[in-house]
Amino acid sequence: MSQxxxxxxxxxxxxxxxxxxxxxxxxxxxxxYLAGVAAGSAEExxxxxxxxxxxxxxxxxxxxxxxxxxxxxxxLIVDGLDPVAFARIRHLTVGAFRDWLLGDxxxxxxxxxxxxxxxxxxxxxxxxxxxxxxxxxxxxKCRVLTRFRNTIGLPGTLSTRLQPNHxxxxxxxxxxxxxxxxxxxxxxxxxxxxxxxxNVEQVITLVGMLDEIIARYAIPTQSCVLTHVTNTMAxxxxxxxxxxxxxxxxxxxxxxxxxxxxxxxLREAREAALSLRRGTLGDNVMYFETGQGSALSSNANHGVDxxxxxxxxxxxxxxxxxxxxxxxxxFIGPEYLYDGKQIIRAGLEDxxxxxxxxxxxxxxxxxxxxxxxxxxxxxVLLTMLGAAGCTYVMGVPGADDIMLNxxxxxxxxxxxxxxxxxxxxxxxxxxxxxDMGIFxxxxxxxxxxxxxxxxxxxxxxx
Amino acid sequence: xxxLDPWQALRQLTAARIGLGHTGISQPTRAQLEFQLAHARxxxxxxxTLDTGTLHAALTEALAQAWPDQPAPLLLHxxxxxxxxxxxxxxxxxxxxxxxxxxxCALGDDTAQEAPPDLALVVADGLSALAISRNAAPFLQxxxxxxxxxxxxxxxLAIVEQGRVAIGDEIGELLGAKMVVVLIGERPGLSAPDSxxxxxxxxxxxxxxxxxxxxxxxxxxAGLGVTxxxxxxxxxxxxxxxxxxxxxxxKDETGAGSPPLxxxxxxxxx
Numbered sequence: 001m002s003q004x005x006x007x008x009x010x011x012x013x014x015x016x017x018x019x020x021x022x023x024x025x026x027x028x029x030x031x032x033y034l035a036g037v038a039a040g041s042a043e044e045x046x047x048x049x050x051x052x053x054x055x056x057x058x059x060x061x062x063x064x065x066x067x068x069x070x071x072x073x074x075x076l077i078v079d080g081l082d083p084v085a086f087a088r089i090r091h092l093t094v095g096a097f098r099d100w101l102l103g104d105x106x107x108x109x110x111x112x113x114x115x116x117x118x119x120x121x122x123x124x125x126x127x128x129x130x131x132x133x134x135x136x137x138x139x140x141k142c143r144v145l146t147r148f149r150n151t152i153g154l155p156g157t158l159s160t161r162l163q164p165n166h167x168x169x170x171x172x173x174x175x176x177x178x179x180x181x182x183x184x185x186x187x188x189x190x191x192x193x194x195x196x197x198x199n200v201e202q203v204i205t206l207v208g209m210l211d212e213i214i215a216r217y218a219i220p221t222q223s224c225v226l227t228h229v230t231n232t233m234a235x236x237x238x239x240x241x242x243x244x245x246x247x248x249x250x251x252x253x254x255x256x257x258x259x260x261x262x263x264x265x266l267r268e269a270r271e272a273a274l275s276l277r278r279g280t281l282g283d284n285v286m287y288f289e290t291g292q293g294s295a296l297s298s299n300a301n302h303g304v305d306x307x308x309x310x311x312x313x314x315x316x317x318x319x320x321x322x323x324x325x326x327x328x329x330x331f332i333g334p335e336y337l338y339d340g341k342q343i344i345r346a347g348l349e350d351x352x353x354x355x356x357x358x359x360x361x362x363x364x365x366x367x368x369x370x371x372x373x374x375x376x377x378x379x380v381l382l383t384m385l386g387a388a389g390c391t392y393v394m395g396v397p398g399a400d401d402i403m404l405n406x407x408x409x410x411x412x413x414x415x416x417x418x419x420x421x422x423x424x425x426x427x428x429x430x431x432x433x434x435d436m437g438i439f440x441x442x443x444x445x446x447x448x449x450x451x452x453x454x455x456x457x458x459x460x461x462x
Numbered sequence: 463x464x465x466l467d468p469w470q471a472l473r474q475l476t477a478a479r480i481g482l483g484h485t486g487i488s489q490p491t492r493a494q495l496e497f498q499l500a501h502a503r504x505x506x507x508x509x510x511t512l513d514t515g516t517l518h519a520a521l522t523e524a525l526a527q528a529w530p531d532q533p534a535p536l537l538l539h540x541x542x543x544x545x546x547x548x549x550x551x552x553x554x555x556x557x558x559x560x561x562x563x564x565x566x567c568a569l570g571d572d573t574a575q576e577a578p579p580d581l582a583l584v585v586a587d588g589l590s591a592l593a594i595s596r597n598a599a600p601f602l603q604x605x606x607x608x609x610x611x612x613x614x615x616x617x618x619l620a621i622v623e624q625g626r627v628a629i630g631d632e633i634g635e636l637l638g639a640k641m642v643v644v645l646i647g648e649r650p651g652l653s654a655p656d657s658x659x660x661x662x663x664x665x666x667x668x669x670x671x672x673x674x675x676x677x678x679x680x681x682x683x684a685g686l687g688v689t690x691x692x693x694x695x696x697x698x699x700x701x702x703x704x705x706x707x708x709x710x711x712x713k714d715e716t717g718a719g720s721p722p723l724x725x726x727x728x729x730x731x732x
Contacts, residue, residue, distance in 0.1 A: 030550060034550070034551065034552070034553070164478075165478075166476060166478070167477075167654070167680045167684075167685045167686075168680075168685065168686065170475075170476070171728070171729040172475045172476075172729040172730060173475050173476035173477075173478070174476075174729065175475070175729030175730055175731045175732075176472040176473075176475040176476045176478070176480055176729075176730075177476055177478045177480055178731065179469065179472065179480075179731060180467075180469070180472070180478075180480035180481060183467070183469070184484075196679070196680060196686075197678075197714055198713065198714055199713075199714045199715065200713060200715070201715075209729065209732070212732050213731050213732060216731070216732065217731075228710060230710065231713070234713075257673065258671040258672055258673050259672075259673060260673040260709070260710030260711075297552070298671045298672065299669075299671070333549075333552075333649070334549050334550065335549065335550050335551065335552045338550070368649055369501065369504035369505055369507070369508055369649060369650050369651070369652075370508045370549055370589055370649055370650075374501065375497075375498075375501075396478075397478040397479040397480045397482070398478070398479025398480075398482055398489070398493060398497060399479075399497065400478070400479050400497065400500070400651070400652040400653060401651070402476070402477050402478050402651065402652075402653045402654065403680070404651070405648060405649055405650065405651025405652075405654055405657060406649075406651065407501070407652065410479075410489070412482070412484060412487060412488055412489045415487035415488075416487060416488060419487055445487055446487070447465075447484060447487060449465065450468070451468055451469065455731075458730050458731050458732075459469060459472075459730065461468060461469070
């Protein structure tokens with residue numbers, strides 16, 4: 001590891017290599033203090049940011065934050081780098097990279113062209129010297145389209161994952177929340193249930209139920225039961241109609257091992273899902289969730305700061321052409337993101353880094369009851385993400401997830417963001433909402449006043 | 463002017479906040495303030511402290527019925543001194559403080575001649591002391607009625623203040639137990655401030671991570687009942703002992719899913 005020094009006034013700050021520099025350049029964050037890698041003072045933090053800005057991007061190819069020999073995620077990052085894409089930015093320092101990203105030449109096409117040449121560590125590094133408005137502005141220029149039964153990520157759209165969880169996986173309870181969500185225009189990213197238990201039979205029952213509902217009402221969307229990848233593979237083997245394969249992923253081999261996965265297993269799962277050929281518009285069959293803090297919580301962060309190791313998870317995601325990726329930003333708890341300010345910054349960093357790497361990034365705008373955060377913080381983050389072109393957010397009845405015991409965005413919240421920012425759902429789903437009479441008028445989101453005929457029969461309403 | 467949702471009758475099917483109505487596309491005032499109240503209560507629940515005296519008495523009584531030959535529960539404390547430290551230092555919540563560790567070491571020395579226990583039960587406050595004070599004793603009674611006493615040699619029950627899940631691994635290791643089950647208060651949700659989780663580790667020792675554990679969550683009167691939870695735990699304990707492992711390679715195959723889903727596979731939308 002080469003030492004890096006930076007002079008601020010009369011004081012010289014010394015950093016023990018890239019890993020230390022990245023950590024100390026990170027905005028103040030509970031998880032980095034917990035890991036013992038944060039800057040010791042506010043001035044040291046800015047000194048680190050200044051030193052980082054002077055660093056050539058080529059440094060990131062020569063100095064790895066997690067060893068190549070012992071970590072398959074590092075090998076994926078290094079071996080997977082597109083040299084042609086990287087050639088467009090290889091002359092830049094981190095600071096000049098920020099200037100280029102914000103410049104008028106860096107339009108959507110230019111950003112898409114460099115994406116395969118950006119490593120997670122480069123993305124994390126440049127984000128550390130960006131303000132929130134920079135993270136929003138650059139991300140809003142990145143467009144990533146994915147398809148299964150509809151088109152996700154078009155400019156001017158904001159999709160939602162309808163999350164009709166129930167603490168007992170009760171079929172009618174799930175259906176009631178699902179119906180409520182559809183009536184509020186939610187569910188174009190995916191209708192995704194977090195099951196209460198990992199029982200494979202239960203997973204199969206839930207997958208079958210979602211499949212039947214989507215088919216019966218011809219909803220242009222896809223379903224997912226968010227269980228361990230091995231359970232989904234078992235369900236596929238038993239003939240379950242699986243649309244998307246879900247898995248939580250992290251940024252190091254050891255953290256992934258703590259989830260009971262590796263890259264080979266993900267490859268196998270993707271092949272299994274592709275073999276079902278259930279996508280009508282495209283074959284993006286994977287759905288990944290990530291979140292700052294997971295590597296540290298499994299003692300698998302290798303001394304790398306929380307955000308950088310999180311960005312490395314996006315390299316894992318990128319290798320599997322996912323339909324959706326989701327940072328569950330405020331879910332893990334205050335020991336990693338202490339309050340609303342830290343959650344807001346982390347959500348926007350995650351979204352920026354993933355978009356820069358070319359991923360269909362959504363954010364679970366959320367918090368737990370033991371964090372110092374509330375609905376006002378969530379409104380700020382949601383609005384900023386909407387402006388940043390976030391691919392999708394969650395939709396849960398009244399923002400209260402009764403299974404996972406946390407607060408995320410409500411159906412109403414998503415409609416607020418769509419209306420305030422002039423955004424629509426995915427076009428195929430939007431057309432369905434209008435055909436059903438759930439949305440009326442020409443605006444992006446105006447609710448109809450009656451229950452659609454197709455649903456009235458199910459509800460047996462007068 | 464707010465619009466009501468004509469499907470409000472569906473609220474009887476779920477505790478979720480459905481059918482809230484809307485004004486424009488926003489939540490009506492009443493729904494918004496009800497949410498704020500629930501959040502305020504959950505915040506208060508996080509900071510509530512465990513009444514160890516009352517819990518100790520309740521668990522002693524539950525043990526006396528289920529396992530008459532068991533000693534009184536041990537009272538232990540994690541290395542996190544208080545709630546403030548606990549919330550920011552999960553590493554401290556996963557380890558015992560020095561006096562607690564010494565106590566268990568001494569106990570281990572005393573019983574070194576005996577056969578190692580098959581199972582250590584640990585009760586920890588976690589993020590909801592309320593969950594533990596409501597659910598731990600009834601659950602232990604239910605478990606006592608189901609677990610074959612002759613087949614499972616129990617270590618002394620441990621009650622831990624300011625504990626996280628992994629503290630069970632240290633306790634199990636010090637007690638020399640083959641397996642540990644941690645009963646812990648889950649983080650309070652708006653609708654569920656009293657959910658208890660059960661975490662099972664084969665061959666507990668410091669440093670185990672989540673892929674080596676199985677979990678049964680949402681044990682509470684309005685969630686998974688203590689009887690069903692005890693049945694499920696007994697099945698998992700048996701399988702764990704047969705396979706000599708817990709974690710992602712031990713799948714919950716307790717038959718046809720949870721009863722509500724099996725009993726009613728056709729919701730109203732189909």
